[in-house]
Amino acid sequence: MRKRLKLAANLLLISTIVLGSTLSSIEVFAANNDLMGMKKLHGNDRFSTAVEVSKDGWGYSNYVIIANGFGFADALCSAPLSKTLDAPILLTDKTSLPTSTKREIERLDARRVYIVGGTGAVSANVANQLKDMGLAVSRISGSDRYETSLNVAKEINTTNTVKDVVVASGEQVSQGVDALSIAPIAGDAKMPIILSPKNSMTSSSRTWLNSKHVHATYVIGGTTALSNNVFKQVPNGKRLEGRNRYETNLEILQEFSNYLDFDSVYMAKGEKSSVIDALTAGPISAREGNPLVLVSDTLDLTQEKFLSKYTPTHLTAIGGQLKDETIYQVGRVLNREIATGVSKVIINDKRRITVEFNGIVNGYEASRKNNYTICGSMVQEATIQPDYRTVVLRLKYDLDKSALLNFEGEAENILGINMNYIFNKGNTNIEDNVTDGDKPRVLYVQTLDTVEEGGNKILVKFSERVMESDARRLENYRIKRRDGSYVRVNDVVFNKEREDEAILYTESLDYAGRYLVEIDGIKDLADNVMEPYSDYLDIFDTGALKVIEYKVKPGTYHNSKKVDVIFNKKLDKVMATQERNYRLLDAQEKPINGAIGSIVYDEYSGDRVTVELINLKYDGDYTLEVSGVTDLSGNTLPRTKLEMRNLIVEKPRIVDTPYVKQTGDQNKRIVIVNFNQELNKDDATNPSNYEVRFKEGSADTYVERADYRFDGGKSTVTLYLDKVISEAKYELTVDGIRNTEDFIMDRQSVEFEVTP
Structure with a gap:
């Protein structure tokens, strides 16, 4: 047998499990269901x-x-x-x-x-x-x-x-x-x-x-x-x-x-x-x-x-x-923390009721929809809130005028097993948000801050709780520019706890200054349509300008590349096309002079440019450094490095002296040729792109077949000759072969020798 004395900090949740240690947070107890059960x-x-x-x-x-x-x-x-x-x-x-x-x-x-x-x-x-x-x-x-x-x-x-x-x-x-x-x-x-x-x-x-x-x-x-x-x-x-x-x-x-x-x-x-x-x-x-x-x-x-x-x-x-x-x-x-009654009921709308208990309730029982009765409808869902004192009921049918006027409900097994509690307008504070006749109004609109992807967050505060479906409808909000066009509202986040606030997420702004904000079509919980709102708002973009994406593609020439650079906001065209704001670095991050060609501003999107890199000297790694570009509000891009790996900028060419191997067919030979980069396979395997002749003169030897292999570092072509060649010096001429970016090699001749 044991005697249990009251602990000093008594926070408990209605439950039928053994009492746990005293904690300092009601929410912790509620989550653990560690409270006296009745x-x-x-x-x-x-x-x-x-x-x-x-x-x-x-x-x-x-x-x-x-x-x-x-x-x-x-x-x-x-x-x-x-x-x-x-x-x-x-x-x-x-x-x-x-x-x-x-x-x-x-x-x-x-x-x-x-x-x-x-x-x-x-x-x-x-x-x-x-x-x-x-x-x-x-x-x-x-x-x-x-x-x-x-x-x-x-x-x-x-x-x-x-x-x-x-x-x-x-x-x-x-x-x-x-x-x-x-x-x-x-x-x-x-x-x-x-x-x-x-x-x-x-x-x-x-x-x-x-x-x-x-x-x-x-x-x-x-x-x-x-x-x-x-x-x-x-x-x-x-x-x-x-x-x-x-x-x-x-x-x-x-x-x-x-x-x-x-x-x-x-x-x-x-x-x-x-x-x-x-x-x-x-x-x-x-x-x-x-x-x-x-x-x-x-x-x-x-x-x-x-x-x-x-x-x-x-x-x-x-x-x-x-x-x-x-x-x-x-x-x-x-136990002073347990619920013994209902302190307040909020009729949010015809299908949503909030029941506020006067203490902590058992989370399991409070979340069971069958433990509630609302006269005039049927409870479809019961959701316990984090404070373990509040439950939101979602009803299957709308409450009609009679049910609202004579509102009554019952909670069973929540305050105690086999115990019922009836709540109505006679014994409970009932906040009826459905039968009022006041139209909702916009109290104020204000900018919050700039989102990461550009654009703004704009807070809209209403005079009372409003319908979530209306508040989240994008077409109920319009933000007009000076030229009469509209800023796109990308998303609306509704404050489900307060139900009287909405945050608008807009596209990137064209300028910092005054915009006309228009709001209408939003109803309160009693179906009263709001008074239309129209007023000017000064919007300033203070968010950081960033590069969010870039892509390298072939340039105009074999030794050039084009880089599409996309920013998170619309750009100032003059600053976006200044050559001094772009610099190309080599693999050791040393500047390459004369490497920045044309800079093309995308007039349609306004948030991207295409920079052409010219006079590139070698295949390998480069870095495009961008700085000084500004958006329409004057926010400047910090120095940003865009790394470009394994760029191919040279034309195809033979890199080693071809060498000859004996085949099993009498004295026929094969010639192995190495190239500096990946080739167009159709060109590389076309025998007509190769000539083999004696160093002194006539082209009396032909290529029957050409095989191609690329191992990630270099390309190798194996040439099968049509007849026996004797020990002597020969010349191989290659022409008409392109790389994977469609740049064709210069005609090239190399010598090789057949030895005993």
């Missing part, structure tokens, strides 16, 4: 309430205790027996077993039933009904309630050594109220509860009690319940009493606080009409040694002070007569 167990009558308690505490049980549902005595003294047997207490009518009780026994798959009380309390007919169900039936009874309680004590004593005993009033006028809160404790400790008349114990009870050498006898209630004479008759007596039944309850809980587990707390109504419900809670609270708190319709200060010391993870209320408001009051004393 639950109410009740049925349509006392019999079904006992069944609900049994279902909550037992998945199955070999044993069941049956007691009369209209008397308190037998059920009261059965709590310790229940703990001994690990069995729930179910209730019956005197003459017939209720259907709900029968079905619960079947669900538990019980084997034996203990009937507590004589046939005057539970008839033989009930016993026979139980036997017909295939159950073994044992009856514990006596000539009256006092002897029955003694015989129950003896049954407990058959399997447990009796160390402590409880003596409680068996008078009908008391209804066992004072002894209610001792039942779970007696059950947990397996202390028999012996009933006694007010003025003197029965002789059989005294004899048995004095024979057991008990350590302590707890006499429950003041002298109006059990006289001093009774107190003197018990061994090692200790009276537990208060000024009323609720103070007596606290005295008992305080006495055994070190043995109780306050991780879970049970509560029941202490009125006489609710006694039997409270008694059925005894077995379930006794299973783990949890306290049972008795309450009226409201807590008094003494009860609040006592309960405020503890932070349970579960609060379970027993009985239908217990008001939900009372349960919420106890819950708030045990």
